Amino acid sequence: MQIRDSPATWLEKFPSARGARQSPVDIVTSRASSGCAPPLKWRYSVNHTRSVVNPGFCWRVDENGYESELRGGPLGSNVYKMEQWHCHWGAVDGEGSEHTVDGRSFSGELHLVHWNTTKYNSFAEAAGKPDGLAVLGVLLTAGCQNHEELDKVLRLLPFIRHKGDKVTLADPLDPARLLPKRTAYWTYPGSLTTPPCTESVTWILFKEPVEVSRDQLAMMRQLRSGEASSGVEAMELLHNYRPTLPLGNRELRDYGN
Numbered sequence: 001m002q003i004r005d006s007p008a009t010w011l012e013k014f015p016s017a018r019g020a021r022q023s024p025v026d027i028v029t030s031r032a033s034s035g036c037a038p039p040l041k042w043r044y045s046v047n048h049t050r051s052v053v054n055p056g057f058c059w060r061v062d063e064n065g066y067e068s069e070l071r072g073g074p075l076g077s078n079v080y081k082m083e084q085w086h087c088h089w090g091a092v093d094g095e096g097s098e099h100t101v102d103g104r105s106f107s108g109e110l111h112l113v114h115w116n117t118t119k120y121n122s123f124a125e126a127a128g129k130p131d132g133l134a135v136l137g138v139l140l141t142a143g144c145q146n147h148e149e150l151d152k153v154l155r156l157l158p159f160i161r162h163k164g165d166k167v168t169l170a171d172p173l174d175p176a177r178l179l180p181k182r183t184a185y186w187t188y189p190g191s192l193t194t195p196p197c198t199e200s201v202t203w204i205l206f207k208e209p210v211e212v213s214r215d216q217l218a219m220m221r222q223l224r225s226g227e228a229s230s231g232v233e234a235m236e237l238l239h240n241y242r243p244t245l246p247l248g249n250r251e252l253r254d255y256g257n
Contacts, residue, residue, distance in 0.1 A: 052160055057237065061085050079117055080114035089107065089109075090238070096140075110178055147178075149177040162226065185207060
């Protein structure tokens with residue numbers, strides 16, 4: 001599966017991509033209805049070994065089964081566990097986020113992917129269910145200062161330049177420090193933004209962007225979409241985001257100011 005293929009081709013290969021609950025979407029703030037729910041809460045393990053991988057279409061951090069917890073907000077009484085987190089970006093600063101806000105694109109977007117441990121026995125099982133996954137989305141803006149916590153991963157990118165490359169991150173890292181200080185968010189029912197585009201995601205997109213440096217974004221663009229052993233220099237990953245799709249009749253809710 002080549003996720004670098006045009007998203008237009010996904011409609012032919014992955015039936016879910018034709019659904020009415022696809023992501024990402026443009027967040028039209030005037031359309032969002034105010035919601036009331038228990039606070040969104042998370043707890044992540046800091047001191048454990050993680051894997052940093054190049055699957056050919058992004059960089060990804062696998063949590064390797066360690067304990068974590070996401071609950072509250074639109075998730076009801078269900079408890080979710082983080083499986084992995086990854087990033088989307090563009091060829092230039094100011095584009096690269098999958099979601100847009102009133103038509104505005106951002107320089108990237110982090111996705112922290114969780115699965116419903118209350119109802120399902122594995123990530124694979126949960127990924128096929130309408131309430132199986134919850135993804136925290138963090139919009140990224142370009143600035144001058146390195147994001148210190150994210151840099152623990154990004155300084156390893158030269159070692160996973162090609163598809164299939166994998167390294168171990170042994171340094172302590174707190175995923176909670178990837179999230180904005182302000183916890184207001186929008187939420188709606190959606191899908192995975194890469195094949196198979198399964199409609200199983202409760203999206204929680206934070207309103208406040210997080211700043212990363214222009215140098216850090218440039219490092220992401222140096223990753224390659226092919227294997228080193230292919231004999232041909234693989235293309236750089238300059239844009240790995242899916243265009244926005246219609247929200248349709250889905251409810252977009254707004255929590256916090």
